[in-house]
Amino acid sequence: MGKTLWIVSFLLGASLVLAACGGGTAPESTSNGETITVVETVVVEVPAESAVSVPAGFGVTLETVRARGNLICGVNSQVPGFGYVGADGGYSGFDVDYCRALAAAIFGDASKVEFRPVTAAERFTALQSGEIDILSRNTTWSLVRDTELGGNFTATTFYDGQGMMVPTESGITTLQDLAGGTVCVQTGTTTELNLADVMASLGIDYTPAVFEDADSTFAAYAEGRCDAVTTDKSGLISRRTVLTDPSAHVILDVTMSKEPLGPMVRHGDDQWFDIAQWTVFAMIAAEEFGITSANVDSVRSSATNPEVMRLLGLEGEMGLKLGLNNDWGYNIIKLVGNYEEVYNRNLGPDTPTYIPRGYNSLYTEGGLLYAPPVR
Amino acid sequence: MQKSTGQKAAIPFWRDERILNILGQAAFIIGLVIIGSFIFQNMRAGLAKQGITLSYNFLQGISGFDISETLFTYSRTSSYWQAFQVGLLNTLSVSIVGVIASTIFGVILGVARLSTNFLINRLAAFYLELIRNLSLLVFLIFWYLGVFLKLPRVGDAVIWPGSIYLTNRGVGVPWGLPTDSYPTFRLILIIGLVLAIGVFFALRAYSKRTGQAPLTILWASLTFAVVALLGWFVLPEAPLRFDAPVIEGLNMTGGKVLSPEFMALTSGLVLYTSAFIGEVVRSGILSVSKGQVEASRALGFNGFQTLRLIVFPQALRVIIPPLTSQYLNLIKNSSLAIAVGYPDLFYISNAIQNQSGRTVEMFSLVMITYLIFSLVTSLFMNWYNQRIKLVER
Numbered sequence: 001m002g003k004t005l006w007i008v009s010f011l012l013g014a015s016l017v018l019a020a021c022g023g024g025t026a027p028e029s030t031s032n033g034e035t036i037t038v039v040e041t042v043v044v045e046v047p048a049e050s051a052v053s054v055p056a057g058f059g060v061t062l063e064t065v066r067a068r069g070n071l072i073c074g075v076n077s078q079v080p081g082f083g084y085v086g087a088d089g090g091y092s093g094f095d096v097d098y099c100r101a102l103a104a105a106i107f108g109d110a111s112k113v114e115f116r117p118v119t120a121a122e123r124f125t126a127l128q129s130g131e132i133d134i135l136s137r138n139t140t141w142s143l144v145r146d147t148e149l150g151g152n153f154t155a156t157t158f159y160d161g162q163g164m165m166v167p168t169e170s171g172i173t174t175l176q177d178l179a180g181g182t183v184c185v186q187t188g189t190t191t192e193l194n195l196a197d198v199m200a201s202l203g204i205d206y207t208p209a210v211f212e213d214a215d216s217t218f219a220a221y222a223e224g225r226c227d228a229v230t231t232d233k234s235g236l237i238s239r240r241t242v243l244t245d246p247s248a249h250v251i252l253d254v255t256m257s258k259e260p261l262g263p264m265v266r267h268g269d270d271q272w273f274d275i276a277q278w279t280v281f282a283m284i285a286a287e288e289f290g291i292t293s294a295n296v297d298s299v300r301s302s303a304t305n306p307e308v309m310r311l312l313g314l315e316g317e318m319g320l321k322l323g324l325n326n327d328w329g330y331n332i333i334k335l336v337g338n339y340e341e342v343y344n345r346n347l348g349p350d351t352p353t354y355i356p357r358g359y360n361s362l363y364t365e366g367g368l369l370y371a372p373p374v375r
Numbered sequence: 376m377q378k379s380t381g382q383k384a385a386i387p388f389w390r391d392e393r394i395l396n397i398l399g400q401a402a403f404i405i406g407l408v409i410i411g412s413f414i415f416q417n418m419r420a421g422l423a424k425q426g427i428t429l430s431y432n433f434l435q436g437i438s439g440f441d442i443s444e445t446l447f448t449y450s451r452t453s454s455y456w457q458a459f460q461v462g463l464l465n466t467l468s469v470s471i472v473g474v475i476a477s478t479i480f481g482v483i484l485g486v487a488r489l490s491t492n493f494l495i496n497r498l499a500a501f502y503l504e505l506i507r508n509l510s511l512l513v514f515l516i517f518w519y520l521g522v523f524l525k526l527p528r529v530g531d532a533v534i535w536p537g538s539i540y541l542t543n544r545g546v547g548v549p550w551g552l553p554t555d556s557y558p559t560f561r562l563i564l565i566i567g568l569v570l571a572i573g574v575f576f577a578l579r580a581y582s583k584r585t586g587q588a589p590l591t592i593l594w595a596s597l598t599f600a601v602v603a604l605l606g607w608f609v610l611p612e613a614p615l616r617f618d619a620p621v622i623e624g625l626n627m628t629g630g631k632v633l634s635p636e637f638m639a640l641t642s643g644l645v646l647y648t649s650a651f652i653g654e655v656v657r658s659g660i661l662s663v664s665k666g667q668v669e670a671s672r673a674l675g676f677n678g679f680q681t682l683r684l685i686v687f688p689q690a691l692r693v694i695i696p697p698l699t700s701q702y703l704n705l706i707k708n709s710s711l712a713i714a715v716g717y718p719d720l721f722y723i724s725n726a727i728q729n730q731s732g733r734t735v736e737m738f739s740l741v742m743i744t745y746l747i748f749s750l751v752t753s754l755f756m757n758w759y760n761q762r763i764k765l766v767e768r
Binding site: 057120121124125128144145148149150178179180181182187188192193195196197199200206207208209210211212216219220223224225227267268 | 422424433439440441442443450451452520524525528543544623624625626628635636713714716718722725726728729730731732734
């Protein structure tokens with residue numbers, strides 16, 4: 001008797017399971033309208049994670065950020081000049097200043113940003129899951145990341161290339177000299193893939209020693225675990241400054257790849273994508289027009305160039321079209337600065353992480369920086 | 376008869392406690408499934424919003440990265456699935472080496488802890504208390520950064536007798552390379568193994584018949600060793616040529632080079648787990664009542680015989696269940712390899728999910744794999760426990 005009852009109840013349960021599954025999957029295959037219905041039900045089910053599970057539709061990210069009162073920006077915390085936690089616990093760097101510019105554009109307050117350090121391996125998951133609003137962490141633009149990883153690169157903020165650093169005393173000058181050697185590299189990076197590509201195409205036999213984050217990669221290199229360490233040249237220059245004896249290491253005169261670095265947003269919210277992209281363009285445009293944080297107020301009061309007036313919110317409704325206030329461009333320049341100011345503050349000649357501007361100059365000066373018209 | 380009782384006890388089903396119990400449980404299961412499917416649908420819908428669908432087909436794709444330590448040929452053109460297998464085998468090799476070595480160390484520690492020799496006893500106690508109260512992650516990083524990477528650079532390697540090279544690129548040990556006569560030698564080894572198993576069962580049968588307790592395992596392994604040695608010297612050419620490591624260019628070549636990552640991970644895991652196993656062994660031995668030891672002494676057994684024939688068989692019953700969980704801990708803790716850069720299952724899966732963006736798929740795969748490892752281990756240990764436990768009639 002007991003056994004029969006068990007079987008009956010089991011079958012009952014099993015059929016309900018199947019019914020639940022069938023009912024649940026049906027909207028997947030039908031129109032978009034029905035999919036949204038499912039999502040709404042789910043939001044009710046898991047209220048504790050509302051910030052995460054809200055579907056990222058048009059304008060949702062900006063709404064979430066405004067409601068929260070600050071921007072959550074995924075940054076690096078281990079690369080001086082780009083994203084680094086200083087002795088006072090504060091964040092500084094080129095990528096970090098971009099987050100501040102975005103906060104300035106949204107809130108008119110560059111301090112309304114929470115920096116969340118993410119490793120190379122966890123950054124895309126953090127972005128996909130909504131844990132961060134934007135990823136500004138020397139991330140290379142690539143096809144797979146633009147598609148399969150569910151993200152969109154907004155604009156290139158830094159044109160970089162992969163380099164190789166060796167101890168000066170090793171006497172290594174070319175990649176061929178590394179034959180039979182060991183190369184330290186960080187996991188989950190395009191660097192890791194380029195290294196394999198380049199070494200295979202040159203036919204050089206080598207052993208990779210792969211580590212979880214920049215700190216452990218360079219710690220192992222410093223201990224002599226590897227003959228060389230590879231990452232973006234900017235990263236090498238910046239990490240060299242924190243080695244015990246920076247002059248004992250030399251960066252080889254080879255560029256192994258193209259590394260366009262820039263901020264990345266999630267798929268699905270075009271408004272947010274536009275805001276993130278135009279924040280970059282506003283900074284570049286400001287440099288083109290020679291507007292700096294120091295002279296922005298005087299430029300604003302005497303501006304006659306229509307494009308400058310549109311950028312500073314004096315003419316047209318450019319900010320409103322982005323879903324922001326009209327003085328977004330003014331706030332970025334006033335509170336954070338134009339591209340050149342941000343560059344020089346973090347990577348300029350007066351900093352220990354000096355990197356010549358090279359490709360990262362305006363197109364008028366032989367570089368690649370070019371902002372579309374603000375109109 | 377049946378009919379009459381049926382009529383008497385005709386309780387309506389909504390008041391029948393048995394039915395109500397079952398209905399309650401069914402409702403619970405249904406609720407669980409509904410919540411589970413809602414969560415799953417939520418995830419699917421969320422991923423679909425970003426244009427991501429769940430699929431394991433990406434495992435066929437080209438990985439594009441190199442791996443430092445592989446047990447089979449692997450290159451950047453191999454698939455993600457092959458990369459996953461590399462990690463799987465690396466985890467297995469660390470686990471197997473770890474389980475065997477930590478059992479040996481653990482038993483020695485456990486016995487030493489109970490030694491009547493003051494120095495041995497205190498030293499073992501100090502070691503156990505020190506290691507058991509450390510964090511394993513800290514311990515592993517200490518072994519990596521503090522010990523194996525602090526070894527001299529390749530240029531000024533420390534060379535121990537027997538051509539053992541200690542450098543911060545790894546520990547080089549001589550390794551046998553098979554020669555032409557190796558296939559014959561392998562055949563001889565198999566014969567030796569069969570003979571050894573024969574000796575083992577013959578001695579067991581003898582022991583059952585006469586009540587004597589010969590050193591079964593010792594004799595069996597001696598048989599194997601004698602056959603192997605005979606084979607080695609009888610063959611016209613030595614079956615293995617010893618290849619010592621040499622420093623060449625930037626690295627060591629020849630012999631077998633054990634990477635600092637592997638060394639740090641295995642030594643860390645073994646020393647850590649053996650401390651816990653030591654305590655398990657000690658508790659097992661102490662669980663055997665003192666009367667047993669005294670009785671065996673009174674019957675004229677010496678110390679070794681007492682340990683082997685009286686104490687250990689009884690202690691084993693107490694030792695096996697907690698020992699199983701220590702083995703499982705070791706296997707699961709091996710995923711801390713990521714901290715020292717050893718390409719184990721979790722480490723490589725992390726690299727795969729990061730290069731392919733397939734987080735959910737990779738993590739489900741990793742969890743299932745660890746689950747299978749653990750279940751197989753505990754199945755085996757449970758079978759063994761069943762075999763040795765006290766037969767009660």
